[in-house]
Amino acid sequence: MKRTLLPDLVVDARGARGGTGVTVEDGVVVGVGPVSDGERLPGRALMPGFVNAHSHAFQRGLRGLVERIEPSRPRDDFWTWRERMYALAEGLDPASIREAGRRCYAEMLSAGYTGVTEFHYVHHRPDGAAYEEPNALAEALVSAAEDVGIRLLLLPVAYARGGVPRFRDPELGVFLARVERLRGYAGDRPLVEVGVAAHSVRAVPRSWLEGIGEYAAAGGLALHVHADEQPREIESCVEEHGMRPIELLEETGSLGPRTTVVHATHADDRELDLVARRGSSVCACPTTEGNLGDGFLPAGRIMGRGIPLSIGSDSHVRIDPFEELREIETNARRLSGRRNLLVPPGETSPAPWLLRAGWGRDAIEPGSPADLVEIDLTHPVLADVDPAALPAALVFGAGSAVVAGAWVDGRRVSGVDKDG
Ligand SMILES: [Zn+2]
Numbered sequence: 001m002k003r004t005l006l007p008d009l010v011v012d013a014r015g016a017r018g019g020t021g022v023t024v025e026d027g028v029v030v031g032v033g034p035v036s037d038g039e040r041l042p043g044r045a046l047m048p049g050f051v052n053a054h055s056h057a058f059q060r061g062l063r064g065l066v067e068r069i070e071p072s073r074p075r076d077d078f079w080t081w082r083e084r085m086y087a088l089a090e091g092l093d094p095a096s097i098r099e100a101g102r103r104c105y106a107e108m109l110s111a112g113y114t115g116v117t118e119f120h121y122v123h124h125r126p127d128g129a130a131y132e133e134p135n136a137l138a139e140a141l142v143s144a145a146e147d148v149g150i151r152l153l154l155l156p157v158a159y160a161r162g163g164v165p166r167f168r169d170p171e172l173g174v175f176l177a178r179v180e181r182l183r184g185y186a187g188d189r190p191l192v193e194v195g196v197a198a199h200s201v202r203a204v205p206r207s208w209l210e211g212i213g214e215y216a217a218a219g220g221l222a223l224h225v226h227a228d229e230q231p232r233e234i235e236s237c238v239e240e241h242g243m244r245p246i247e248l249l250e251e252t253g254s255l256g257p258r259t260t261v262v263h264a265t266h267a268d269d270r271e272l273d274l275v276a277r278r279g280s281s282v283c284a285c286p287t288t289e290g291n292l293g294d295g296f297l298p299a300g301r302i303m304g305r306g307i308p309l310s311i312g313s314d315s316h317v318r319i320d321p322f323e324e325l326r327e328i329e330t331n332a333r334r335l336s337g338r339r340n341l342l343v344p345p346g347e348t349s350p351a352p353w354l355l356r357a358g359w360g361r362d363a364i365e366p367g368s369p370a371d372l373v374e375i376d377l378t379h380p381v382l383a384d385v386d387p388a389a390l391p392a393a394l395v396f397g398a399g400s401a402v403v404a405g406a407w408v409d410g411r412r413v414s415g416v417d418k419d420g
Contacts, residue, residue, distance in 0.1 A: 001025070003410075006038030008377055009387055011047035011394075012363030013352035016387040022046055024370040027190065027409035032364055043378045044404060045390065048359040049114025049371035050321035053283045054224070054262050054312025056119055057104040057141065058097055061088050063317060078230055078292045085315075086164050089122050094131070094140040097122065101144025104316055109150055109414035111319045111400035114371035114407070116150055117312070119197055119224060119262070121157035121167045123178070128165030135182045142185070142192055149413030151371060155197040155224050156182055158212055160204045167199075172211045179215070191409060195222030198254070200229075201237050201245045209252035222258045224283070225249065228271065229263040229294050246271035255280045260310065264302070265295045272301055281308035284357075286327035288314035296331045303342050309357040320400040325354040329395070351392040370410035375402050 002025040009016040010032065021035030066084050073080045092100070101118075108116055122137055124130050133139065138156055145152035158175045159167040169175040179196055186192045198204045198212050216223035227245040228234060237245045246267055249255050255278035261267075262283045264275070275282060284297050292315070302309055311324040329350045332341045342350040356362055364372065375382070375394070379402045385393045394402070405415020 002030070004031075004035055004038035005041055005046060005372075006035060007041040007044045007046040007374070009045040009390070010364060011045050011375065011390055013355045013359075013391055016045060016390045018387070022364055022370075022372070024407075024410040027370050027411075029364055029366055029368050029370050031366055041374060043376065045375040045377055046364065046372050047375060048361055048364055048368070049373045049406060049408070050112050050358045051310065051360045052108055052113040052116040052313055052321070053260065053310035053360075054119055054285055054314050055104070055108075055116050056121075056315060057101045057144070058089065058092055058122065059085060059314075060104045060107075060316035060319075061100055062315065078294060079232075081292055089166070090126055090164060092122055092137070094136045097137050098140035098144045098147075101141045102147050104319075105145055105150045106148045106414070107316075107319050108313070109148060109406045109408075110403065112321050112373045112403040112406065113313075113319070114151060114373065115153070116145070117153040117155060117195075117222075117224065118145075119155050119157055121159050121163070121197075121199055123156070123159075123169070124166040126164075126166050128168060134178050135185060138182055139185060142189065145191060146189070149191070149408050149411065151191045151369070151408055153193045153195055153222060154182070154186070155195045155222065157197040157199050158204050158208055159199045160208055162203050163199075167203075172208050175208075176211070176215055183219075193222075195224065195258075197224040200226040200233065201241075201248050202233055206241065206248070206252060209249065209254050213253035213256075216258065217253070217256055220258065222260070223254065223256065224260045224262055225254065226262045227264060228261075228267045229265050229289075231266055234266055244268065244271055246274055250274045250278070262312065263289065263294065263297065265289060265297050267298060269301065272298065272305055272307065276305040276307050281310060283310045283312050284324070284328055285312045285314035286324050286331065287318045287320075288312075288316075290327065290331075291315065291317040296335065297328075299328050299332050299342055300336075303344060303353060310360060311358055321358050322394060322398050322400060322402075325358050325395050328354060328357075349392055351395045354395050355391055370407060372407040373403055374405035374407075374415060376404035
């Protein structure tokens with residue numbers, strides 16, 4: 001069915017314009033332009049939906065529970081947090097991971113994310129034995145996404161060593177066979193795509209990275225990997241391989257146009273040059289990185305090299321795309337003592353570059369998925385904001401509370417005054 005939505009404003013990275021309709025058919029935007037008639041969305045602006053490019057849905061269960069010192073561990077850091085995350089992961093089963101996924105994905109939709117990339121590494125029973133259906137937990141996350149109507153890029157994650165038994169596979173062939181099976185399961189599900197991931201250079205040996213890189217390239221699949229999140233990870237990689245994590249990804253054929261390096265917090269210039277040369281992207285997770293004490297990514301050096309950036313709410317300490325974007329520029333300001341830093345050549349404000357990172361595109365355009373977010377222009381946060389200032393006001397002054405509804409694949413899946 002073809003329908004034309006007529007909000008008060010249509011927002012892209014540059015500004016907002018009125019009198020503009022968005023025509024949607026079969027889940028795709030087929031037209032954007034001046035119209036006089038359509039389904040009116042009074043008091044609303046429409047903009048592209050945000051893409052949450054890095055999620056571990058179950059970790060939302062730690063929210064509020066890990067913000068205190070354990071008497072036995074007076075010095076808390078990423079590694080002590082990780083032990084508590086492992087304990088949470090140990091208790092999951094197909095029903096509880098689906099429930100955790102539903103809660104997490106529903107919150108994402110309400111916050112303005114219309115798509116999520118789930119970096120999924122809890123595969124087996126707690127003792128490491130496979131479920132009867134080896135993708136039982138992955139399929140539970142597919143169900144969770146379908147239950148709430150969010151678009152899902154599901155990444156089964158290879159884990160060979162470290163962690164707990166239920167994360168690990170005995171050999172690469174076993175892992176890839178499961179990925180293949182999951183791709184069959186996802187098949188014709190319209191909101192679901194399957195990619196592949198390696199957890200990190202510490203969790204898989206070099207030969208696995210080579211095999212996964214080859215598999216992803218052959219299938220044209222998205223490939224994600226955590227890298228350069230913590231200094232200790234870099235030190236062990238240099239010790240084992242004689243090179244840094246992103247250098248190892250390059251050596252093993254893991255960097256390509258569909259590769260996303262998650263974090264890159266401590267990446268050096270040579271590593272960023274490799275990411276840029278291969279056309280790979282970086283995913284920043286500032287609220288989680290801040291919560292875990294990871295550090296702050298080299299945002300200026302990433303932007304300067306033209307590396308595409310995306311955002312993720314990762315551990316879900318907070319789910320708010322506006323806050324992820326704002327933290328990127330605000331942290332850069334704190335560290336430099338300057339303002340308006342992440343401004344590409346030819347532009348004057350960081351807001352457009354940040355919004356493009358959040359959306360994964362420039363604007364609502366014909367041919368793009370009809371994944372849209374309604375902004376409540378009557379919200380007190382946006383009262384008296386000039387339309388020309390709206391993009392920057394959203395990045396620097398707003399939060400997920402201004403989101404009034406979300407559309408995925410041309411259907412309204414979340415929001416007040418739900419009209420189907
Ligand atoms: Zn992660």
